Structure formats: structure tokens, C-alpha cells
Amino acid sequence: MPPRNAARLYPLVLLLLAFVAFPLYWMASTSLKPQTEVFRVPPTFVPETWTLRHYVELFWLTDFGLLFVNSLKVCLVSTGLALVVGSLGAYALARFRVRGKEAYGRLVLLAYMFPGALLVIPLLLLFRQLGLTNSHLGLSLAYLTFAVPFVMWVMRDFFASVPVDLEEAALIDGASRLGALWDVVLPQAVPGLIATGIFAFLFAWNEYLFALILISDESLRTLPPGMMRFVSTTDTNWGLIMAASTLATLPMALAFGLIQRYLVTGLGAGGVKG
Amino acid sequence: MANVRIERLHKEFRGAGGIVHALADLTLDIADGEFISLVGPSGCGKTTALRIIAGLETPTSGRILFDGRDITRLEPRDRNIAMVFQSYALYPHMTVRQNLEYGLRKRGAPRDERARKVAAIAAMLRIEPMLDRRPLQLSGGQRQRVALGRALIRDPEVFLLDEPLSNLDAKLRVHMRAELAALHQKVRTTMVYVTHDQLEAMTLSDRIVVMNHGVMQQVGRPEEIYSRPANRFVAEFIGTPSMNMIEGQVRTEAGRPLFTGPGITVVLPRDAPQALPSSGRATLGIRPEHVSLVAPDAPGAIPARVTVSELAGPERFHFVAVEGGSIIVRTPAATVLHPGETVALGFDPDRLHLFDGTGEDAPALR
The missing domain is CATH 1.10.3720.10 (MetI-like)
Known part of the structure; x- marks a missing residue:
């Protein structure tokens, strides 16, 4: 396929990528939020407070x-x-x-x-x-x-x-x-x-x-x-x-x-x- | 080195379309050190015969003997043969050196022996600078040399070649053909060579086996096959352009055998075959170089009209129309004819071939 047509496909590819990648991003970002921020409405897309507490708990508890x-x-x-x-x-x-x-x-x-x-x-x-x-x-x-x-x-x-x-x-x-x-x-x-x-x-x-x-x-x-x-x-x-x-x-x-x-x-x- | 005896070899393939007889009753003795070619159109059984000698196929019946030892049931690796494939079949993930020594390695040759033999073969085939490259980085001719080297390095008893030159371009093919001939002069290993190119077979071989539909048509020295073809198929298959064929009748008139075809009457020489076909049907064959241009009033001159004239370097091929069809005449390049021109043809009476009947396998009358 010539590059010109390929460029036209990029928006579609980005859309698909967002569809597939967002849950992964949400998973990773949730794991780095403190417990109180996890349930906040409206949700925070980028964690306000960064914490590794869940990871520590995972291995210790x-x-x-x-x-x-x-x-x-x-x-x-x-x-x-x-x-x-x-x-x-x-x-x-x-x-x-x-x-x-x-x-x-x-x-x-x-x-x-x-x-x-x-x-x-x-x-x-x-x-x-x-x-x-x-x-x-x-x-x-x-x-x-x-x-x-x-x-x-x-x-x-x-x-x-x-x-x-x-x-x-x-x-x-x-x-x-x-x-x-x-x-x-x-x-x-x-x-x-x-x-x-x-x-x-x-x-x-x-x-x-x-x-x-x-x-x-x-x-x-x-x-x-x-x-x-x-x-x-x-x-x-x-x-x-x-x-x-x-x-x-x-x-x-x-x-x-x-x-x-x-x-x-x-x-x-x-x-x-x- | 070994002589090879092929005894009453049969091979059938069972497929969806029923049974195919790939090879029927092939018997052949190949002398030690001989270069023999199996030649024929595709599907004639030549490759099947080679694969059976290699042990890659099992015959339906018949035997293969090397120096009198029956090897029909042996695995390929137990036969001490080497084979060059049409595709070269070089191992793509190995370097040239690894390709060359793979067979030695598999037979447990020690490291110093391997190194020595690789060096010797590489020098002989002039591939030393490429030893550490992979096959994909080589040209067609270089790959061909490596494939030959991989086969030669093991000093096989019998060397099998399956259309080794057909993937090369025309110029390189002629060059490699000469190299192959020189190679055989040097190593003197028994070689069995499969090709559909009759010119390769003619130039390289001590003897040629012509095959068609799984049946051996004729075996003999190249000049024998060329000048005394056993039947119409061999006559037409060997030689370019093909032998001219005229279908007609044979009868005896005033004690002399006479061939008549459409618009053609040829008096056959006195020593022409005594036993003429009872049916009277026959095919007269004459090679393009044995047809000459004669004066229109010469005895037995055949009138013809030029359709096409082709210059092929030192010679010319003229396609001329006679009453019954088309005839090819071969002349020196200096003989110029123009389309539409009327000429008269004469056949060299000593070079006529007469075949019993008009079928593809009509046997030669001698």
C-alpha cells in the first residue's frame, strides 16, 4: 500500500489502539493510586498521589x-x-x-x-x-x-x-x-x-x-x-x-x-x- | 567409485486419478566413472529414476546394485551417494563452510580432516572467499559451485545431478557446463545426470538415455543417438531445431524403394531398409543440416516457398513451406533468402531416416 493511503489509516489505528490500550492503562494507573483515590468520583485519569503500597502489600500480605x-x-x-x-x-x-x-x-x-x-x-x-x-x-x-x-x-x-x-x-x-x-x-x-x-x-x-x-x-x-x-x-x-x-x-x-x-x-x- | 546396475525398475504412484506408471521396466548398466545423462520431457520418469538411485523413493519392483551389492532397500545415508539438486538445496542457516562440512560431520570426520577437505574443495571450485558467507549472499553461479562442492567433498561412489544448471541464466549455464565437464575429467566419479536439455546431455555425457512416458527409448553415445535415433520420438527430441518429419507411404518401384509424401517423392538409397512396413505407412525424417538448396531442375528437387528466415549467428534457419507442411533448412549465414521466394530442396540420400508408421514411437527402419 502506498504511504499516502497508510497515513489516512492512522486515525483509525489510533482509535483501535485507544480501545485496546485504555483498559491496560487503567489497570496500571489504578494499581499506583492509594485506596481512597481508587473509588473517587469523578475518577482521576492520572494518579494524584503515587504509591507502591499495593505492590508492597502484594508481596508481604x-x-x-x-x-x-x-x-x-x-x-x-x-x-x-x-x-x-x-x-x-x-x-x-x-x-x-x-x-x-x-x-x-x-x-x-x-x-x-x-x-x-x-x-x-x-x-x-x-x-x-x-x-x-x-x-x-x-x-x-x-x-x-x-x-x-x-x-x-x-x-x-x-x-x-x-x-x-x-x-x-x-x-x-x-x-x-x-x-x-x-x-x-x-x-x-x-x-x-x-x-x-x-x-x-x-x-x-x-x-x-x-x-x-x-x-x-x-x-x-x-x-x-x-x-x-x-x-x-x-x-x-x-x-x-x-x-x-x-x-x-x-x-x-x-x-x-x-x-x-x-x-x-x-x-x-x-x-x-x- | 562404483558401477551401477539398474535392474527391471518399476515405479507406480497411486493418486486420486488412479495409478500412474512413472517408470516401466528400466534396465541399465552404468560403468565405473561414466558420465551418463537421463534426458526426456517432463514427466518422462528421469527424475524418478534418479530419486530411486538416491534412495529418496522406493521402487515398486526391481533392484539397484552398486558394484554388485544390492542397495535397493538401503537408506540414502547408507549408500555413499551425493546429489546436487535443481534448487541447490543449500542449508540457508549455515555458512558455506558449514554447508560443505555437514556431510563429513554427520559421518563423524574429525575436525582437522574436515578443515583440510573444505580447503581443498574450496580451492578447486574457487569459493575460498565465500566460506563464511551464507547461501543467500551468493550469486547463482556461486551457489551452484557450493552445491557441487558439498556433493564432491565426501568422495561419493556415485554422483547424482538433478537438472543442476537449469536455474542459471544462459551465459552462466554454458560456463558451468564446461566446468562440470572439466570436473568430471578430474574426479572421474560415476555421474548420473538428469536434464530436459538435450544440448547439455549431448555435450557432457559419455552415454545418453532418452526416456519418454517412463520408458527408455534409446541408450547410446551422443553421436549414436544423434545420427541413428531408434525411433521417431528420439529423432525429434534430440537436436535443435528438430528433425523434419514427413508422413507418407513407402512402396517398391522397379526394384527401388520409393517414399511418397504430399508433393514429395524421394528415391531411397539402395541400401535402404529391406523390410519395408507392411502397412506402407511411414515417416521420413531429415535433419535441417541435411537439406540443401538445389537448382529447380535438379532430379528429385522439391519446390518450396520461404516463409521465415532466422539468423542464428554463424548460420541461418529457413522455414520453408512445401505441399505437406513446413520444413526447416539450415545454411551458412551467407545464404540469404527472402520470405515469399521460391526455392528447390534436395535431401541428402545418405542422411535419410525412415520410421515404421507415423506414431510418436514409430521405430526406425534400418
Whole structure:
């Protein structure tokens, strides 16, 4: 698109940006206001009094640190597993001549679209038998129900866009199938792995329902259900919730900022490379 | 180095449109150190044959032997072959050096051996200044050299090349063709070369295999293929411009075989094929360089009218219309003809090709 037309789009972009960014700004600014200013009418858009009290309370009076570490553990494990399992599956779907491959590919998409709310009770019953409730590994495995189909669906196009010649050259040069995948195909698919990895991580990081139902031990709680305890029947500490939310958002925002470049090539490359 | 024996090779592909026979009953012996080309139009099975030798495809039936060892079921990495791809298939995330030594690394060669071989190959192919660059920073010719180097560095028993020159521009292609020929002189490894360009096949090969529809049409030395094509397909495929083909009848008159086509009567030489087609239908073939311009009253002169004249450097191609169609005549550049001009053609009687019938695969009569 010529720059002249692009300039005309800026107002629209700004409007959209305001729509998306304002809640984030409101969250951050609320977390920095004292409790009395939080409820003031009319509201203050820029805090009159700046305070870090909510952040201090968060670490001294709640187990935010523990929740954060728990979340990090579960999300890292589930993302790692999803990338390994999903990539291998996607590679097979992209490359091998298998009977019913297309049908299987569509089933993967269906599995991804299946609502989690319908899965959680059967999963709970199953996990109880297997002793996987109240376990970070169990929760990570539960997250694979949506993370693996997602990785498979996206990485399949990525692998399909890597020229077959490269792999065949590696096979002739003395690599095994897995060796060729590791040495030659995966390095081409790094942008895709980063993009899908981030999304898989994000889904898990924000996930509430599975975390609430599969984990009942307070010391094992993850962030989303853990933060709900800041809401009580008598009092909701908005400053505290906003401080926790800000800190929970921060790592993701940072990650997106750092890998933005990959993300754009990544999501674009799968479908229309070259 | 090794000789290669291809034994009754069949390959079928099952697709939505039913079974496709990519390769039918290919048997071929390739001598140790020989440069052999598989040539034919796209879809003729040449690439399938190469991929089966490489181990990238499994044949439906048949065997491949290197020096008598059956390698049909071996993985590509267990065959000690090297291959150059049409797209070069250089690993884009590795430097030229890493590309070159990847195969050695995979076979566990120690560091000093790798360094020594990379240096030797780089010197031979004149790519030393580019060793630390990535493939994307190289020109087409340089990439081509790196691809050759990556194949050569492992001292393979058999060297497979799949249309390695077709991505280069015309000038570079001629240059790399000469380099490739010199390279084969130097390393003397068995080379199997796939191309759709008959000129490449003619200039490079010890022997040529012409293929069509998965079937081997003829195998022989380039001059043999050119001067004694086994059937009409080979005759038309090899040579530019193509051999002129005239369809007509053959009969014997006063003890001499006679070919008659639309507006053309040609007395065939005495040693012309004794066994004439029973149907009487035949195709007469003659290469453009064996058609000459003669005086209109010369015996057997064929009247024709010039339609187009093309100058191709040292020579000219004249497209002339005869009663039954169009004929191409090749002359020195000094022979100037103008469109519309009337000329008379004479066929060199010793260079006539006669094919039994008029089909694409009509066999040559000898």
C-alpha cells in the first residue's frame, strides 16, 4: 500500500489502539493510586498521589510470589511439551504419505475448537484415577488438550513451506529423518516455533477453569484462580488486584515486544511464504 | 567409485486419478566413472529414476546394485551417494563452510580432516572467499559451485545431478557446463545426470538415455543417438531445431524403394531398409543440416516457398513451406533468402531416416 493511503489509516489505528490500550492503562494507573483515590468520583485519569503500597502489600500480605512461580512452572512445562509433541505431529502431517491424513488434520482443528468447559469434568475424573489432580504436571498435561492441536495446526503449514529438497539433501548427506528435522527443518521454522510457543504460553497463562478445578491445594495454585481470592464477599481490594494483574501482564508484554519481529514473519510465513 | 546396475525398475504412484506408471521396466548398466545423462520431457520418469538411485523413493519392483551389492532397500545415508539438486538445496542457516562440512560431520570426520577437505574443495571450485558467507549472499553461479562442492567433498561412489544448471541464466549455464565437464575429467566419479536439455546431455555425457512416458527409448553415445535415433520420438527430441518429419507411404518401384509424401517423392538409397512396413505407412525424417538448396531442375528437387528466415549467428534457419507442411533448412549465414521466394530442396540420400508408421514411437527402419 502506498504511504499516502497508510497515513489516512492512522486515525483509525489510533482509535483501535485507544480501545485496546485504555483498559491496560487503567489497570496500571489504578494499581499506583492509594485506596481512597481508587473509588473517587469523578475518577482521576492520572494518579494524584503515587504509591507502591499495593505492590508492597502484594508481596508481604499475599502469596503472589508463589502463585507467579507456580504459573510460570505450569506454563513453561506445558508449552515445552506442546512444542515437542505438536511439532513432531505437525511434521508428520506435513511430510508423510499417510492414509486419512487430511481427515486427521481436520480432526486436530476440531479438537482445538472443542470448548474446554466440556472437557474439564471428564478430565477431572480421569486425572483422579491417575493421581494427577493437585499436581503441576497434571495441569500442564491438561493444557496440552488445546496447546497441542494449536501447535500442530500452525506448525503444519510452516513445515510444508520448508522446501523438501533441504531435507532430502540432509538425508543424502548422512542425516537420519530426525537428524534432518533437527539440523535443517527446525532452524527454518524457528519463527513459527516462537510464535506458536508464545501463544501456547499465553493460553496457559490466562487459563482459569482447569486451574481452578484440577488444583485444590492452596500451595499449588496458579495466578488466575489465586488472584480471585483477593475478591471477598465483603470487600474487593481493587488496588491489589490491579497490581497483581499488572505484574502478571508484564512478562507477556515484554515477551511480545522482544519477539514482535518474529511474530509478524511467523504468522505470515505459514500460509503465504515466498 | 562404483558401477551401477539398474535392474527391471518399476515405479507406480497411486493418486486420486488412479495409478500412474512413472517408470516401466528400466534396465541399465552404468560403468565405473561414466558420465551418463537421463534426458526426456517432463514427466518422462528421469527424475524418478534418479530419486530411486538416491534412495529418496522406493521402487515398486526391481533392484539397484552398486558394484554388485544390492542397495535397493538401503537408506540414502547408507549408500555413499551425493546429489546436487535443481534448487541447490543449500542449508540457508549455515555458512558455506558449514554447508560443505555437514556431510563429513554427520559421518563423524574429525575436525582437522574436515578443515583440510573444505580447503581443498574450496580451492578447486574457487569459493575460498565465500566460506563464511551464507547461501543467500551468493550469486547463482556461486551457489551452484557450493552445491557441487558439498556433493564432491565426501568422495561419493556415485554422483547424482538433478537438472543442476537449469536455474542459471544462459551465459552462466554454458560456463558451468564446461566446468562440470572439466570436473568430471578430474574426479572421474560415476555421474548420473538428469536434464530436459538435450544440448547439455549431448555435450557432457559419455552415454545418453532418452526416456519418454517412463520408458527408455534409446541408450547410446551422443553421436549414436544423434545420427541413428531408434525411433521417431528420439529423432525429434534430440537436436535443435528438430528433425523434419514427413508422413507418407513407402512402396517398391522397379526394384527401388520409393517414399511418397504430399508433393514429395524421394528415391531411397539402395541400401535402404529391406523390410519395408507392411502397412506402407511411414515417416521420413531429415535433419535441417541435411537439406540443401538445389537448382529447380535438379532430379528429385522439391519446390518450396520461404516463409521465415532466422539468423542464428554463424548460420541461418529457413522455414520453408512445401505441399505437406513446413520444413526447416539450415545454411551458412551467407545464404540469404527472402520470405515469399521460391526455392528447390534436395535431401541428402545418405542422411535419410525412415520410421515404421507415423506414431510418436514409430521405430526406425534400418
